[in-house]
Amino acid sequence: xxxxxxxxxxxxxAEIIDEARLxxxxxxxxxxxxxxxxxxxFDPTAPDLHLGHTVLLQKLAIFQKFGGHIQFLIGDFTAxxxxxxxxxxxxxxLLPSQVLENAQSxxxxxxxxxxxxxxxxxxxxxxxxxxxxxxxxxxTSTYNVARMLERDDFDKRHKAxxxxxxxxxxxxxxxxxxxxxxxxxxxxxxxxxxFNLLMGRHLQRVYxxxxxxxxxxxxxxxGLDGVQKMSKxxxxxxxxxxxxxxxxxxxxxxxxxxxxxxxxxxxxxSLDEIEALKAGVENGSLHPKKVKEALxxxxxxxxxxxxxxxGAQAEFERVHAQSEIPSEMDEFSAEAPIWIxxxxxxxxxxxxxxxxxxxxxxxxxKIDQNKLSDEQYQLEAGEYILQVGKRKFARxxxxx
RNA sequence: GGUGAGAUACUCAAGUGGCCAACGAGGGCAGACUGUAAAUCUGCUGAUUUUUAUCUUCGAAGGUUCGAAUCCUUCUCUCACCA
Numbered sequence: 001x002x003x004x005x006x007x008x009x010x011x012x013x014a015e016i017i018d019e020a021r022l023x024x025x026x027x028x029x030x031x032x033x034x035x036x037x038x039x040x041x042f043d044p045t046a047p048d049l050h051l052g053h054t055v056l057l058q059k060l061a062i063f064q065k066f067g068g069h070i071q072f073l074i075g076d077f078t079a080x081x082x083x084x085x086x087x088x089x090x091x092x093x094l095l096p097s098q099v100l101e102n103a104q105s106x107x108x109x110x111x112x113x114x115x116x117x118x119x120x121x122x123x124x125x126x127x128x129x130x131x132x133x134x135x136x137x138x139x140t141s142t143y144n145v146a147r148m149l150e151r152d153d154f155d156k157r158h159k160a161x162x163x164x165x166x167x168x169x170x171x172x173x174x175x176x177x178x179x180x181x182x183x184x185x186x187x188x189x190x191x192x193x194x195f196n197l198l199m200g201r202h203l204q205r206v207y208x209x210x211x212x213x214x215x216x217x218x219x220x221x222x223g224l225d226g227v228q229k230m231s232k233x234x235x236x237x238x239x240x241x242x243x244x245x246x247x248x249x250x251x252x253x254x255x256x257x258x259x260x261x262x263x264x265x266x267x268x269x270s271l272d273e274i275e276a277l278k279a280g281v282e283n284g285s286l287h288p289k290k291v292k293e294a295l296x297x298x299x300x301x302x303x304x305x306x307x308x309x310x311g312a313q314a315e316f317e318r319v320h321a322q323s324e325i326p327s328e329m330d331e332f333s334a335e336a337p338i339w340i341x342x343x344x345x346x347x348x349x350x351x352x353x354x355x356x357x358x359x360x361x362x363x364x365x366k367i368d369q370n371k372l373s374d375e376q377y378q379l380e381a382g383e384y385i386l387q388v389g390k391r392k393f394a395r396x397x398x399x400x
Numbered sequence: 401g402g403u404g405a406g407a408u409a410c411u412c413a414a415g416u417g418g419c420c421a422a423c424g425a426g427g428g429c430a431g432a433c434u435g436u437a438a439a440u441c442u443g444c445u446g447a448u449u450u451u452u453a454u455c456u457u458c459g460a461a462g463g464u465u466c467g468a469a470u471c472c473u474u475c476u477c478u479c480a481c482c483a
Contacts, residue, residue: 161478161479161480162478162479163477163478163479226438249436252435252436253436255437255438256435256437256438257437288435288437289435290435292435292437316436319436321436339449341449352448353447353448353449354446354447354448354451355429355444355445355447357449357451359429361444362430362431362443363430363431364429364430364431375449376449388430389429389430389431389436390430390436391436
């Protein structure tokens with residue numbers, strides 16, 4: 001039993017630190033029904049959860065199956081600093097009301113995956129604010145600059161001559177302190193969080209809370225471009241809240257190489273099944289597109305429903321394979337006569353009329369399926385279907 | 401505190417008085433080819449119905465000049481070395 005649980009927990013992980021302790025915790029659960037806590041921190045700056053987050057969430061859900069109680073931490077205090085991981089710019093300070101709003105939105109999305117009964121949502125400002133200057137000073141004295149600079153991105157920035165603000169040094173310390181306060185048994189995070197996660201162990205030792213958390217790291221999910229990590233700011237993400245059609249389409253647009261990565265990290269297929277698919281594609285018995293479709297179906301169904309996913313697939317087939325127009329699209333209205341470039345902007349298909357003109361010139365604009373080349377074209381009264389590129393559509397009603 | 405170097409569009413990075421909305425690369429968008437894949441090739445990538453034009457933009461504010469990303473002054477920020 002323990003072995004099965006352990007295998008499931010270890011699936012897809014990049015690295016586990018102190019696996020022995022993890023085993024002990026599981027053993028205690030199976031033998032004495034003792035629960036343990038699993039901490040995962042999230043940044044409240046982006047309320048839009050994407051598939052990258054769900055890699056962690058799914059892992060948390062597995063822990064819940066085996067006695068784990070989740071400490072879902074919203075880093076409202078640390079968000080004021082901004083996690084230095086991979087970034088150089090300082091983030092904007094969020095208003096408390098925004099943090100609450102984002103947290104609420106997190107909850108709506110997170111409990112599609114997590115069991116709310118076994119989850120506690122906590123905010124780290126709750127215990128960091130009372131720390132005060134004295135507590136903060138004590139915290140900073142537990143670490144030194146040389147070791148702080150060992151951290152890969154600090155090191156790189158330091159060498160490259162990019163500024164590092166002192167407050168950024170506090171980020172790992174505070175994240176580690178969260179583990180002290182919460183007395184977490186396990187913390188999970190992405191591999192890029194390694195330094196911060198280890199800080200939790202360090203501080204738990206320093207503050208003598210009588211345990212050191214195990215650390216479980218998940219690989220970072222690449223975004224749609226297949227190169228950079230999935231993130232909202234890079235715009236290469238698939239949001240949990242994306243509409244079925246959009247979600248399905250986005251998954252299908254990833255590259256074949258990236259597809260295997262997504263299979264590994266997101267799909268619930270066993271590793272053996274994935275291997276079989278891979279072999280099938282290699283020897284030509286399976287078409288890669290079919291395999292990708294299966295993945296898109298699975299994921300879309302997870303966040304919506306089986307029916308919605310099938311609907312999205314059918315729609316996709318209609319629009320792209322047979323290049324018909326989608327069954328649903330945003331509708332707009334305007335008064336005749338309206339210049340086509342203006343209409344495209346009004347329908348949110350183009351960001352500016354200049355851009356719209358360029359798009360017309362390039363031949364990517366279609367009206368009712370017909371390519372438009374005249375950028376001076378005026379729309380008279382009637383109903384039109386405007387299209388820019390392959391995937392942007394809008395219905396426009398022009399009235400006299 | 402002192403000395404020196406630097407800040408250019410989404411990112412990197414050229415440009416040191418007019419030929420600059422600003423070379424180039426990456427990214428992004430679009431077209432061709434495809435499986436809305438990848439790779440490849442091509443075009444576009446500040447705004448505006450004056451489109452061989454006009455307006456705004458090269459850290460900020462002033463100034464010199466017919467004309468400034470480019471020169472001068474002050475300021476803000478960053479880095480390096482010294483203390």
